[in-house]
Amino acid sequence: MTHPTGFLVTGGTGTTGSRVTATLADRGLPVRAGSRSPAPGTRQVRFDWADSATHGPALSGVGAVYLVPPIGDTDPARVMLPFLERARDGGVRRFVLLSSSAIAEDDPGIGEVHRALRQLAPEWAVLRPSWFMQNFVTPGHAHAESIRSAGEIVTATGQGRVAFVDAADIADAAVHALLDARPHNTAHVITGPEALSYSEAAEAISKASGREVRHRPVSTGEFRARLTASGIPEDFARMLAAMDEGISRGAEDRVSPAVREVTGRGARSFLDFARDHAGRWRAA
Structure with a gap:
């Protein structure tokens, strides 16, 4: 995959998001870590799922997004689906969604976001960690x-x-899903x-x-x-x-071989x- 544009990591200061951000930054790639309270002088940018006014500036110049759903929200599709459409229309090609092994594609909530990615994203992956x-x-x-x-x-x-x-194994899988030359266009159960x-x-x-x-x-x-x-x-x-x-x-x-298959090393x-x-x- 060529990287003419940058990366946005929503939940960029969280458990997996902070690791994804750090890895992309270490590779010299332009990455923004979305945060509701960004720290001055860092890679963090203001981003709040509940405040659509923060979405456009965070997406400016972005070609790939790591999606961490809003924490504690039982209906994340309500805010995530409009964001996905806005991002795609603004030029984002690749989306990587953090879901859960407990949430299937046909489930409500994050499952609805999973289904939407299949329909609207040019390139996508869904991570379903344990x-x-x-x-x-x-x-x-x-x-x-x-x-x-x-x-x-x-x-x-x-x-x-x-x-x-x-979480480090999840983040490594996310980085591969964001950077691999061939889009994954699938869901990975990660254990x-x-x-x-x-x-x-x-x-x-x-x-x-x-x-x-x-x-x-x-x-x-x-x-x-x-x-x-x-x-x-x-x-x-x-x-x-x-x-x-x-x-x-x-x-x-259940045990899945996804970490080894995606990253090339064992979990x-x-x-x-x-x-x-x-x-x-x-x-x-």
Whole structure:
């Protein structure tokens, strides 16, 4: 792919967006990191999904976009579809959408955005990653906070398994989807190399950190109430709880070779991740 124009990374300061931005910048490519509160003197540009006035300036001179849906929005298509049309009409050719392994193309919400890309984007890819390994260490995330404060991980997943994936592997796949000479024009389910229950993840964290961490399974209703009590809107909490229930039924018990197929290297294992982040869990 030739790069006569620049790149826009929406969610450019987030978990995957910041990594995509850094990699493109390291390669000397013109990239903007979309942020609602851009820091002066950086690559960041003002971008807010809810403020269409920020969309045009952010898209100026852009030929490819990494799309991170608005966080916590159960109807992202409402703001994303007009943006996609505006971007395409303004000359953007390639779109890479961050979706989720739990969201199929025929689902509402992000699934609707997925379907729209097939219809309107000249070149596109959809990344459908499993649950992020970073959820266990990122300050403010429920799992990270409960590990630090109580030595436990609380879910409604039962003994269901998830092939947790490193955000760095997702970002590397995104960069390839943005830069590869041949457009992918497909969706990739992106996972780590093994599927683990949350009990097994807790065991790996315990082994790496030397601190006892356990998984405490709860009902779907109790988990939803826990989420709303933490300040998450009811409709989004309901969706998250339903995803946990899906995991308990085996919805995420799968391993995909996509990381190796897209990037040429294997995905990082959860145990390697736990060893590298052991210090984050040692102190209560």
